[in-house]
Amino acid sequence: MKSNKKKVIILVSSVVLLILIGVMFVIYESGPYNKNNGEDIVVDIPMGSTVNNVADILKENNLIKNEFIFKMNFKIKNNYSHMKSGKYLLNQKLSNSDIIDKLVSGQMYQEGIKVTIPEGSTSNEIISLLVKNELGKKEDFEELVSNPSNFYDDFEFLNQKDIKNLEGFLYPSTYYFDEDSKPKDIIKEMLNLFNKNYTDELKKEQKERKMTLQEVINLASIVEKEAVIDEDRPIIASVFYNRLDEGMPLQSDATIQYVFETRKKSITYKDLKIDSPYNSYVVKGLPPTPIANPSIKSIKAVLEPAHTDYLYFVANIDGGNVYSKTYDEHIKNVQKYRKDRDERNKALEAASEAEKEKE
The missing domain is CATH 3.30.1490.480 (Endolytic murein transglycosylase)
Structure with a gap:
């Protein structure tokens, strides 16, 4: 009896050992x-x-x-x-x-000239990047970007009356272009990536909101420029929808910035009166075209906005926004932001002076 038990133990131990050896072999x-x-x-x-x-x-x-x-x-x-x-x-x-x-x-090896287009880049900024990388002449890219009809045969979605140029549709991403790539092929690659990312689900949501593609991308470009953190995108979109519903101007500094060839550090009171269809403090509704090429996150925020009663927002010193329903609340939030900003700047200056004294 003891002999049989011993044999069973040996057999089980042998099987376990073989399994362990097998596992170790597979791991190795x-x-x-x-x-x-x-x-x-x-x-x-x-x-x-x-x-x-x-x-x-x-x-x-x-x-x-x-x-x-x-x-x-x-x-x-x-x-x-x-x-x-x-x-x-x-x-x-x-x-x-x-x-x-x-x-x-699909983490494939890419050959060619690497060009990274940041989210929120304007078409002019993208053209500058392409020219800087010696991928073509500025005037050739400008002609292509200003004439969507050049791409109607390849991208049916562009053949719409309210799409006046390609601003908004040059998808921000990292690209690898051959040195001998033609400007039209380069633009086509960006449009192709936009078309790929603007899925059937997003098209369905666009249809449900009764918006044109240009309207979606237009509003998304403003959200892109106004948002600092991702969590704010759907809320900012809701604020702009609420303003449009109320017949209010969008009052976005970002649309005025688009008028200037070089981005200004800040918009002045004089700028708020500038005579331009992109001055959303004076002209109601959306600007004539998108003001940048938005990320898919901002596009989704426009198609899936938060449900709020907010009509105003102002930045806080942490990088996000503070929202309000009334103008009085908004003024208080603006004053608080300015106070917090000034106190932070004073603290930074004091810390900087202290560091200099140590040196």
Whole structure:
């Protein structure tokens, strides 16, 4: 009896040991091919590649230890169909999991001239960036941006009466352009990314709000310029909707800034009287065109605004806004902001002087 019990213990222990060895083997084989070698290599995954093809390519480039283990990891971590073809920058320090994440998320290696267009950039600022990177002449880009009809064949959404130029539709992102790229192809790439991000769901919400595409992007561009933190975007959008519903002017400094070739440090009382269709202190409704190229966050804020009764807002020293329903409340908030700002500036000056005395 004792002999049988001993045999069972030995058998169970052997099975557990084999399992542990198997687990350790899988962990080891799933790890980096060489954790000390971070030299990057470009690996091309052809269109239509199967996981077997990918495993072969990675093994040939000494990026994985075991093809079977890699395929097993891929199956456990993701469905094979999620894999994206293209060029990837990989190295031997990456584990199977790291490589799979890149293949599934499409973190592809990009070649060419890198141009990053910040959210809220104007078309003039974008053109300056492109010219600075020697991707074309200023006048060529200006002609393309001022004439949406150049792109009607490729982008049907632009063929609308109230879309006068491409301001608002040059999607902010990081791009990689070939040195010999033509200006029209560069603009097309930006428009294509806008079209891709302006999803059917957003189009449905636009239709439900009974707005044109230009109206959505126009208002989103103002929200983009007024918002400092993401949480404020839907609330700012609601304020502007409320003002439009009340027949009030939008009273946005950002629209006046658009008139000037170079952004001013602050808008003066004299600027508030400037004769321009972009002066939203005088002219009611939306300006003639968007005033910038907004992020998708601001576009969504316009299509999914907060529900508020606010008609006014002013910045606070923490970077956000303070909102109010009445003008009297707004004046109090403005006074508080100015007081807080002045006190903070005095404190900063005092701290700066103290630092100088220590030196």
